[in-house]
Amino acid sequence: QAGGQIQFTFPRGTVLEIGQTYTITIALMFRTGLAAGTVVTNTLDVTGDRPFDSCGGTLDPTTGACSTDTTVTVETAGALRGIKAVRATDTELGVRSTLLGTTCTPDANGFYAGPCVPVTKPGGTEIWRLNLINTGTIPMDRMVAIDKLPTPGDTGAITPLPRGSQFRPTYTGTSTLASAPAGATMTEYYTTDAAPCTDDLSTTGVACPPGAWTVWDGTADPTTVTGLKFVVSFAPTIDPGGAIAIDVTTRTPAIPPSGTDEPIAWNTVAVAGRVDIAGVPTVTAQTEGNKVGVMLETGSVSIEKLITGDGTAYAPGSFTGTLNCVSAGETMDPIPITVTPPTPAQVSGLPYGAECAFVEDDNGQTSWTANPVTVGSASDPAQIIGVTNVYDLAGLVVTKNVDSTAVDQNGDPIPYGPFTVTVDCTYLGDPVYATGYGPTTPMTADLSDGGSLRLTGLPAGASCDVTETDDKGAQSTTVTTTTAAGTTGPTAGTTTTVVLTPDTGGDPTNTVAIVNAFGVGSLHLVKVVDGPGAADFGAGPFLLHVECTLTDASGTRPTWAGTVVLGGNRPLDTTIDGIAAGSVCAVTEPGTGGANASTVDPGSVTVGSGATVTVTATNTFLAGAIHVDKVRQGPGAALYGAGPFTVTLTCLRPVDGVPTVVAIPGGATRTLSEADGYAADYLLLPADATCVLRETRSEERRVG
DSSP states (O other): OTTOOOOOOOOTTOOOOTTOOOOOOOOOOOOTTOOTTOEEEEEEEEOOSSOOSOOSSEEOTTTOOEEEEEEEEOOOOOOEEEEEEEEESSOTTOEEESSTTOOOOOOTTSOBOTTEEEEEOTTOEEEEEEEEEEOSSSOEEEEEEEEEOOOTTOBOSSOOSBOOOOSOOEEEEEEEEEEOOTTOEEEEEEEOOSSOOOGGGOTTOOOOOTTSSEEOOSOSOGGGOOEEEEEEEEEEEEOTTOEEEEEEEEEOOSSOOTTOSSOEEEEOOEEEEEEEETTEEEEOOOEEOOOEEEEEOEEEEEEEEEEESTTGGGOOSSEEEEEEEEETTEEOOOEEEEEBTTBOEEEEEEETTOEEEEEEOOSSOSEEEEOOEEOOOTTSOOEEEEEEEEOOEEEEEEEEEEEOOOBOTTSOBOOOOOEEEEEEEEETTEEEOOTTOBTTBOEEEEEOTTOEEEEEEEETTOEEEEEEEEOTTOSEEEEEEEETTEEEEEEESSEEEEEOOOOBTTBOOOEEEEEEEOOEEEEEEEEEEESTTHHHHOOOOEEEEEEEEEEETTEEEEEEEEEEEESTTSOSEEEEEEEETTOEEEEEEEEOTTOSEEEEESSEEEOOTTOEEEEEEEEEOOEEEEEEEOOOOSTTHHHHOOOOEEEEEEEEEEETTEEEEOOOTTOSEEEEOGGGTTEEEEEEEETTOEEEEEETTSOOOOOO
16 A cells, blocks of 8 residues: 555564664565556655664655665566355345454445355355456456355365365356456356366366366256356456456255254355467466355254153153254254253254254153244254153953853853953053052953953053953953044954053043853754554653753853653643753653653753754553453343443553543443443553453453
8 A cells, every 4th residue: 555654663672783684574466457567666764763874775864764665567467366255145144254253344245255154044045256356467358267166075176175065055047247347248157067177277278078068058957066167258358457246146955964053165266367478368377266155054952851640650761752844845854852851852953944843752651742943043042842741540441241141940141250361561661560460460350250350550551461361161252442542343352452541530441341152052852752552641741851061161060950841731842042052961751641661862962052952752652452241141141131231441540650540542431232242342541551340230340
């Protein structure tokens, strides 16, 4: 700066002794814009605490100052300098400095240079300004700039030094020549190569191979672009000190790389120009200047756990779940979370403005609630997600019922059981027990028909296996499970698994109903009457005695015992229904109705389920006859013994031990006369009967 002053002072307590020399070297550079051949004069004035006695330059006797000057002629040289700057499109989040104590001030257009980094919102855009300045001393007709877009682990376009980018902003497809002399034109190229070709900046004349760069026409997917090349031509040239500006717009990703807080993407620009030196087009030395960056704003979330309910004693020590966030319309991968109360779980590096909600895993809770949050900035306190888990208690009632129509002779049900039932419950992988039970006191009971096992104090959500270990040989067993969530079954089997739902008003909402079905059968009793005397003497009644006994896993017990009457004024057959399946029935005939012979076939039967077995009792009635002859004798027989004579027959036969009067077939009275040869026959008399024949007018004669 013309007229500027620089003051040098000796350290306190020191002086410049006689004969000592103090050398001051000042490095200066030409101000941009000086044309080649310009003569630059630099003047130096030195003053001391007292006037100098002599001076190697020009001594001013009035002031005592010693002055000297030198001249330099600007040589012919071409040079292009690239300066990068950046600003966020949305400036709400401000700017940060990577160097402590630095005050960040934008240029007139709102752009910043390092170490200041504008803060962008996830999914927002930023504008990178490429300032290209002709810092040479001769006009320039073309400028080339290569912008290697930021990506994690990147280096410069021509310098191998790491830039330190932590995320990759994507190209939006928008680049503009923001400022340039009149007549300047810009051609834009793009590449998707990981390492863009920079040979077009070389001073050796080597160019990038065909296909390394493609003219940007807006048809390619801009998000795949890794580098941009800009060629700006002037009509005809741009003078020393002349500058242009190119604006490139990129978009910050909606989701930052995991594990990074406030990541920064750094960018540089590599440049080279073309000048005419002595009629020869010459490429200036390629340079890559300062790096600038943008910061993707992140914030944090704190997940806090609250446990309530009567079953909190069963709650685990830690809880798992996932944090699900949506940033700028994009869904992030779920973040696994473990919370160990009372310490909250802190998650940082979340994109600013993301909508986040916590989803609880199955940690045995009856229910849970959690409030969603919107992620703030890094300077904001962590947004708190309060997750409340409710742990309730549950009960379980196991009931037993027998489904059978088996009854005895009095209509009373046949007993079955008791049936052994066991309950095994687990919760979060560990065994749990109802109140009053434990590892040495298992949850088991022997239940009779209509009985129940009531369990309380279990954690809601526990998985319980209910098993009937002894069904007593039931024909079938069904299980019906009912919870607050609904009813399942009946299903066939002796075991079921039930997930317990919470009690309501202290009453269990969970029941397991086990029903054992036992079959029944029928006994058909048939009376067959045969023999010649059956029609006259086989009317009955007949007595059949039935004794049924069931021996099974429930024990031995009578299932039907009684006497059945057939015949007489009743049918000769009958069926006894509702006999317990498996019963062995013995049938005897204590009263044969006076039959001469009686058989029961078979005498013992087994009653099957749904089947009818038949027992036939056959009674045989035999018959005999009595022939009566009238004998007349004596001296008067010829004169007075012509008759007729009358006889009467009476018979008794044993009927079940009781002498019973026989109704004489054809009548008991007969008339003996000459016409019938003084003879008569009594036919079809029951065998084993005892008969008496009487003559009404003569001495009684006994006929055997």
